[in-house]
Amino acid sequence: MNFEAFRKIEERAFYALVAALGLVVLAGLGSAYYMETHGHVVTGMTNQIVWGLPHVFAVFLIVAASGVLNVASIGSVFGKPMYKARAPLSGLLAIAMLAGGLTVLMLDLGRPDRLIVAMTHFNFKSIFALNVIFYTGFFTIVAIYLWTMMERKMHGYSKYAGFAAFIWRLALTTATGSIFGFLVARQAYSSAVLAPMFIIMSFSYGLAVFIIVQSFMYAWNGMKIDPTILRRMKNLLATFVAAVFYFTLVYHMTNLYFAKEWAFERFILLEGGVFTTLFWVGQILIGTVLPLAILLHPVLGKKSRAVFLSALLIIAGAFSQLYVIIIGGQAFPLDIFPGMQQSSSFFDGVIHAYHPTLPEFLLGVSGVGIALLLTTIAVRVLHFIPQDDFRQISTEMMTD
Numbered sequence: 001m002n003f004e005a006f007r008k009i010e011e012r013a014f015y016a017l018v019a020a021l022g023l024v025v026l027a028g029l030g031s032a033y034y035m036e037t038h039g040h041v042v043t044g045m046t047n048q049i050v051w052g053l054p055h056v057f058a059v060f061l062i063v064a065a066s067g068v069l070n071v072a073s074i075g076s077v078f079g080k081p082m083y084k085a086r087a088p089l090s091g092l093l094a095i096a097m098l099a100g101g102l103t104v105l106m107l108d109l110g111r112p113d114r115l116i117v118a119m120t121h122f123n124f125k126s127i128f129a130l131n132v133i134f135y136t137g138f139f140t141i142v143a144i145y146l147w148t149m150m151e152r153k154m155h156g157y158s159k160y161a162g163f164a165a166f167i168w169r170l171a172l173t174t175a176t177g178s179i180f181g182f183l184v185a186r187q188a189y190s191s192a193v194l195a196p197m198f199i200i201m202s203f204s205y206g207l208a209v210f211i212i213v214q215s216f217m218y219a220w221n222g223m224k225i226d227p228t229i230l231r232r233m234k235n236l237l238a239t240f241v242a243a244v245f246y247f248t249l250v251y252h253m254t255n256l257y258f259a260k261e262w263a264f265e266r267f268i269l270l271e272g273g274v275f276t277t278l279f280w281v282g283q284i285l286i287g288t289v290l291p292l293a294i295l296l297h298p299v300l301g302k303k304s305r306a307v308f309l310s311a312l313l314i315i316a317g318a319f320s321q322l323y324v325i326i327i328g329g330q331a332f333p334l335d336i337f338p339g340m341q342q343s344s345s346f347f348d349g350v351i352h353a354y355h356p357t358l359p360e361f362l363l364g365v366s367g368v369g370i371a372l373l374l375t376t377i378a379v380r381v382l383h384f385i386p387q388d389d390f391r392q393i394s395t396e397m398m399t400d
Helices: 003-038 053-068 070-076 087-108 112-120 127-150 152-181 194-220 227-257 259-271 274-295 304-331 358-381 390-399
Strands: none
Touching: 003 087, 003 358, 053 070, 053 087, 053 127, 053 152, 053 194, 053 304, 053 358, 070 087, 070 127, 070 152, 070 194, 087 127, 087 152, 087 194, 087 358, 127 152, 152 194, 152 304, 194 227, 194 304, 227 259, 227 274, 227 304, 259 274, 259 304, 274 304
């Protein structure tokens, strides 16, 4: 096959991918319109569970957007050539995923136009108001960071922009985790452990997303990743997965230390039905044990397909973890008077049911579609494929 024929096939594949992602986005917009015109009664959300499946997708995209920028930070801030070559793609994914997550978040509010109020009237005692500032600042700082990396005249400022992006994304993820950590009206939340746990979750989710996207880009262009680079990235991913497990263990051990949290822990770990299943099977088995077994295996850990599979498993575990945290935390009632029985017409002491609907799922998936669509078009228009300088990588290996 000559080059011209191959180019035409590749161009058709690109437009087919854009069309498919566009349909996903349109389906999400249609779902948002359906929920807007009919009300949230057509969803599984209630007055007790106000954050549903779209919020799971939105929080995943926002947290992973911060974490995927970690690849660029390792390259620019810590001077690692292997990661520096991947910094532009890392910055692109960060912007695209945050855009997708915030789109879902705004469309799920029921009144997207209220965003104008949030942007013009600030209550600095509200963690939600602070997050609006962090999200806006993230877009600006990462855009400047990309400019310094891709414009030769601005290369001298890249390290400073990278350091600013590094600090800002830590603050952003801390603020996202603090939404739950500062919320005292739910038994599962109001814990200082949640903020640092969300930071390490972002590292794990973001790197897994980056490996998946990078694998697709390499396969699309007929390229293979260098074994040395693969080994470095899979070892780092295994470290992040183990760290997420550690913080999860600390979170639940902390709750078990307090008698007032025993009922909630029994609900999540033993008697919570779908939440218990998602915790043990989704988060622990699929999202933690199996990826670690693959990544640390002496043979499987060296194969790119196995590392790709482990990244997919980590993403599946991430959705399970966020579902348990966000929806499971709302499903369990607040114990206002520990050790005493109470009853009223306000569902006191009642486990709240939640059954996600198709419009919710389509809206959530559309956020992923927006992120992938932006990434696909940007990669096509600009040069985001990692180009490794193996001389620098060899030097780095010798100095480590």
